[in-house]
Every structure is written in structure tokens, then in C-alpha cells.
Amino acid sequence: MAKKASVKDVRRSNRAMLLRELVLMGETSRSDLGATTGLSPATVTSVVTELIEEGTVREAGFLDSAGGRRRVLLHVDPAAAYVLGADVSETQVTTAIFGLTLERLAQRTTPFPGRRINPSRVGEILAAHVTELLAETGVDAAQVIGLGLGVPGVVEHPATPSAVVHADVIGWDTAVFAWLEETLGLPVLVDNGAKTTTQAESWYGSARGVEHAIVALIGDGAGAGIITNGRLYRGASSSAGEWGHTKISLDGPACRCGSAGCVEAIVGASAVLRSWRGRDEYTGREPEGVDALLAAYRDGDAAAQRAVAAAIEHLGLALANLVNLYNPEKIIVGGWFGDLIARDHPEELSAAVRRFSLKQPGEQAVVERSRLGVNAVALGAATLPVDLFIESGLVPDHRLNSSPAREESRSATRARHAPTALDGA
Structure with a gap:
């Protein structure tokens, strides 16, 4: 028999629902x-009052009105708390600090x-980054609600630091964090980089408001996030989206995973560079090599043009397989190498996807470049x-301290926002 929700549970749920809308809107x-949550005027006013008291939400003036009472605008205070996010890729670690509304402050x-x-x-790198970012921005560690990590490989859910990371291609197969x-001294949450990027695209990017979408990331490797019915699809053990190790050639090149003909072994940056320069000439420095490849392409180098054309054709084939499997409204292409392809060759890529897709889903799916750029992970x-802050209702330590001035401010806020009217109080 299901446990009956307590009053505290219901209030936390209502708080989470309202705060999520405020963060996203x-x-x-x-x-x-x-109107958007379906909660009653009294509930909205009561919970918003609480959010204002704790310092998470602020009033931001009035909405112009042709008549009647002016409506008070609300917004999440970006300085109410801070958060860190890190992209742990196979070639570098990038860490950034954000305000609560996820504006990037430093990196x-x-x-x-x-x-x-x-x-x-x-x-060690993450610890150094955190120390430097806090010093640069003047943010106290007590103001930080956590560090999120986007990592390669399969991350068993839930995304706690003790989650097992299965990333055989880089030698990880344990609870590495x-x-x-x-x-x-901070809460740490870990998830697959493609999945974290898909959540960002769903919140703020090209997948916002889209019920069915694919977010495809191509760097040296490849991965995908799948949104179905507006939610991130994980599969039975959170391994859904390992698209880079699906096969598009029976006799294709060997992949780092031990198989052959994988998507990333054909359309990943190093694979495309090898197809241009040959294995013996490949230096292993992908970003610099890709810049040289694209420059040669623009200069009319025949080998570079063949390599890029083949990469677009195979990427179109790989994405068409996702179209036929999941019938998305959108395919969003990102990752540092995928971003370059989507930027320079959007029409060719879209045409290749349609060519290899079934007619009806292929014509419906829109292929577009990520709006969030290469730092989306x-x-x-x-x-x-x-997300954890929204759902749990936990506030940073620095906001838990009481003082007479703060109690006076709270009393004034309570009086100003008594739950007797929805707006204009």
C-alpha cells in the first residue's frame, strides 16, 4: 500500500513545482x-512568500496593465546560490561556475x-578549478549548492558520487568519484555528458518545449540523449544513448570499444582526420587538426573535401537510424566537432538525414545546430x-543563519505577502 503523502511532502512538491517554473521561465x-501549475491562488501566494523569505525569489517590479490591479513580477535571484558544472571529456576538463539561474560567471x-x-x-584538476573559480568570483563555498559532472560512458543512476561509471574506452569501470x-566539501552529482547536455537543451536550448527530440554530440567520440514524451529516456540501466557504439559498417575501422564499424570510429574527429591524412600522418591533436582540415576544405583540397563529405554522409546515416527508431521532432547536433559540421554544412547534413530515413519521419524531423554551443556539457x-535543489528544498548554509534584522525582514515580508490575494499584494 502506497504511503500517504504528508502535509510536508505536499508543500515540498508544490514548492518544487513553482520553483521549477520560475527557474525555467x-x-x-x-x-x-x-495558470501554468494548476495550483490555487492561496497555495501560490503562500509558497512564493516562503521563497521570498528564504532569499531564493525576488520581486522585480510590475507588469504593465491596461486596467485593474498591476501584477507583481517575480524572478529567481541569481545570487541566492551558486552551482558548479564540469565537462570531464576524454581530452580535457572544463569547469564553470554559475548563478542559480545558470548564467556562466567564470570558467x-x-x-x-x-x-x-x-x-x-x-x-586534482577539479579541486584546483573549484578553488580558482571561487577566488575569481568571490563566492564563498557555503553559497555553492553542488558540483555536477558530465562524464563519458554509462553512469548508473542515481547520479550520486558513488554512482558506478562504466567507461571502458578510458579505463573507468568503478565508482570513480x-x-x-x-x-x-561540496555535494557532487555525476551523469553521462550527453544526458546532462540533453537536460540543458531541454531547459534552455533547442529542445525546450519539444516532446520528442534527439541531442547528438560529436567530438572525438559520439553520444546521444533521447527525449521522449518530454522526458529524458534512460533505459533499463541508464545506458540508453550510447549511440556512438552503434554500428554503421560491417567492415568499418576498429573502435576503441573493441568492436568495429561504430559511429564514433567513422564520424568522430580523429576518425575523420585519419581519413584525410592517413593514420601515419595523424598527430592526435584533434582541435588543431580539425582546424587544418576545415582550412584545407575551404582552400579546395580534394582529399579534405572527400573526408568532410564522407563524414557528413555517414553522420547523416547514423542520425537517420535514430530518426527511424525514435521519430523525433528535432535532432539537435552539438559537441565541439558536431558544432562545426552543423555550422558549416547544415543543408548537406539535413539532406543526408532525409536520404537515409524513412520518408515520413525523415521529412518531419528538423536537424539544427545546438543553441548552447560547445560548452553545453x-x-x-x-x-x-x-534540479536537486529544486526538488529537495535545501538552501545553502549561508542562508540558514538568523539575525534580528533578518527576522524583521521576514516579518515585513510575511505582512506584505499575506495569502489573501494572488497578485498585487
């Missing part, structure tokens, strides 16, 4: 919150050679602690 009013990137980085080295919370990772 930006400025809005109490009446609009009531650090540390590249490293090779693709089998030791998790302890990642932890279980020790990081204690080291940093870190932003997506930052949504993990924000």
Missing part, C-alpha cells in the same frame, strides 16, 4: 504561475594528453545540483 507573475579548462586519464588526476565530495552538468 525567468520573470513571471503569481497569476501566471497559478577553467585543463587539457591533457591521451585518453585514459586517471580519476584521481581528474579530481566516491571520494570527491569529502575532498571538495558543463552547463548541463550544473543543472544536476539545481
